[in-house]
Amino acid sequence: MEQGLLRAEQPVAALLDVTGIRASATALRDAFAAVTAAPVLHAFAVKAAPLVPVLALLRDEDIGAEVASPGELALARAAGLRPDRTVLDSPAKTPAELREALELGIAVNADNPQELARIDALIGASPTRSPLGLRVNPQVGGGAIEALSTATATSKFGVALRDEGARDWVVRAYLDRPWLTRLHTHSGSQGMPPALMTRAVGAVYELAEEINAAAGRQQIDTVDIGGGLPVNFASDEQTPTFAAYARLLKEQVPGLLDGRYGLVTEFGRSLLAKHGTILARVEYTKTAGGRPIAVTHAGVQVATRTVYDPASWPLRIAAYDSKGRPKSGAAVVQDVAGPACFAGDLLAEARPLPLLEPGDVIAVLDTGAYYFSNHYGYNSLPRPGIYGFTTGPEGDSATRFATVRAAQSLAEIVAESGGGQPDALLTR
Ligand SMILES: *Cc1c(COP(=O)(O)O)cnc(C)c1O
Numbered sequence: 429m430e431q432g433l434l435r436a437e438q439p440v441a442a443l444l445d446v447t448g449i450r451a452s453a454t455a456l457r458d459a460f461a462a463v464t465a466a467p468v469l470h471a472f473a474v475k476a477a478p479l480v481p482v483l484a485l486l487r488d489e490d491i492g493a494e495v496a497s498p499g500e501l502a503l504a505r506a507a508g509l510r511p512d513r514t515v516l517d518s519p520a521k522t523p524a525e526l527r528e529a530l531e532l533g534i535a536v537n538a539d540n541p542q543e544l545a546r547i548d549a550l551i552g553a554s555p556t557r558s559p560l561g562l563r564v565n566p567q568v569g570g571g572a573i574e575a576l577s578t579a580t581a582t583s584k585f586g587v588a589l590r591d592e593g594a595r596d597w598v599v600r601a602y603l604d605r606p607w608l609t610r611l612h613t614h615s616g617s618q619g620m621p622p623a624l625m626t627r628a629v630g631a632v633y634e635l636a637e638e639i640n641a642a643a644g645r646q647q648i649d650t651v652d653i654g655g656g657l658p659v660n661f662a663s664d665e666q667t668p669t670f671a672a673y674a675r676l677l678k679e680q681v682p683g684l685l686d687g688r689y690g691l692v693t694e695f696g697r698s699l700l701a702k703h704g705t706i707l708a709r710v711e712y713t714k715t716a717g718g719r720p721i722a723v724t725h726a727g728v729q730v731a732t733r734t735v736y737d738p739a740s741w742p743l744r745i746a747a748y749d750s751k752g753r754p755k756s757g758a759a760v761v762q763d764v765a766g767p768a769c770f771a772g773d774l775l776a777e778a779r780p781l782p783l784l785e786p787g788d789v790i791a792v793l794d795t796g797a798y799y800f801s802n803h804y805g806y807n808s809l810p811r812p813g814i815y816g817f818t819t820g821p822e823g824d825s826a827t828r829f830a831t832v833r834a835a836q837s838l839a840e841i842v843a844e845s846g847g848g849q850p851d852a853l854l855t856r
Pocket of ligand 1: 657
């Protein structure tokens with residue numbers, strides 16, 4: 429508030445805690461270094477925070493990128509990520525995307541037999557440095573959020589390992605392709621208990637052992653265990669930790685971590701969520717049916733999942749006054765609403781908070797992944813500015829902000845909404 433980041437003309441903004449992101453990257457590296465001596469590539473799942481300066485910050489922390497679309501690959505390259513620090517997943521890669529990845533030497537995990545056939549043809553035409561793998565679905569079951577569970581019996585991702593004939597087909601596919609050296613699984617995201625994630629990794633490790641035994645050599649040298657570590661949205665505590673998950677893997681799947689297998693990880697939410705905050709001004713307050721409602725500038729455009737599925741994605745909200753000081757006062761049950769024109773656009777329903785007033789500020793906590801960075805263009809609401817912050821060294825407590833992404837202008841909204849061709853539909 430002091431530095432004017434949030435003001436009447438810019439009523440919503442997002443913050444990223446640069447020091448916190450670095451600390452999470454260090455915790456991730458240390459967690460796996462403590463359980464295996466083999467090389468580990470930590471590839472950040474770009475979809476969790478598709479922002480070039482964030483990818484560059486993570487690159488500086490020795491974290492690579494997991495990309496799943498041409499756009500995400502372009503972001504990773506713009507952030508200076510080298511091909512050997514980049515992994516391409518996605519269930520719908522086109523021939524052109526595959527060709528580009530193989531030309532660049534980016535690791536590719538094929539999703540299905542048809543994609544593997546395309547890779548066969550590309551490799552036949554010109555050799556590649558790309559490490560190549562196959563994604564399998566160990567079908568160990570889903571977590572608490574169906575839409576984010578990718579190891580269910582009928583998930584759309586990877587080769588469903590327990591389907592009839594599938595396992596034999598996979599083993600044969602490796603024996604026929606000596607260049608297929610990786611196995612990949614990602615069993616789900618938020619809502620997956622670490623024990624279930626570990627079962628999925630264990631199933632993939634056993635498959636790797638079976639394939640290597642059948643090949644009579646260590647054909648599979650690297651296992652990509654995906655991401656998916658859940659985030660605690662209920663308090664400031666960061667649980668489960670990367671260290672706890674790595675220890676669980678060491679305990680349950682020791683053979684994977686005895687140094688024979690390199691690893692790739694693809695964490696997204698667990699690296700970033702805790703380090704992002706949305707700030708929004710309260711524009712108006714009112715009551716309806718006896719319930720107080722604060723109408724703010726943060727809603728479905730920056731918190732899409734929470735608005736559409738509030739039971740699965742509850743978010744903590746902190747209340748501040750117009751100067752940015754924590755608000756005190758008795759908790760009053762109230763709704764915190766967004767600016768969009770539909771009734772469900774609520775960040776919190778019946779939430780006890782100090783009674784909000786016009787000009788107050790709310791902070792929406794733990795929104796560093798999959799929230800403001802994954803904008804939803806409802807009501808042509810602009811993408812808010814995103815600012816990374818650090819505080820000075822000891823003795824200098826000034827907060828410094830760096831623009832990660834400028835707020836979207838109205839001219840940009842018009843341009844991306846066909847503003848360059850207003851007469852396109854008028855010719856008879
Ligand atoms: C989404 C995704 C991830 C990251 O999941 P998080 O829950 O953000 O850690 C990793 N790998 C793949 C293949 C994904 O689709």
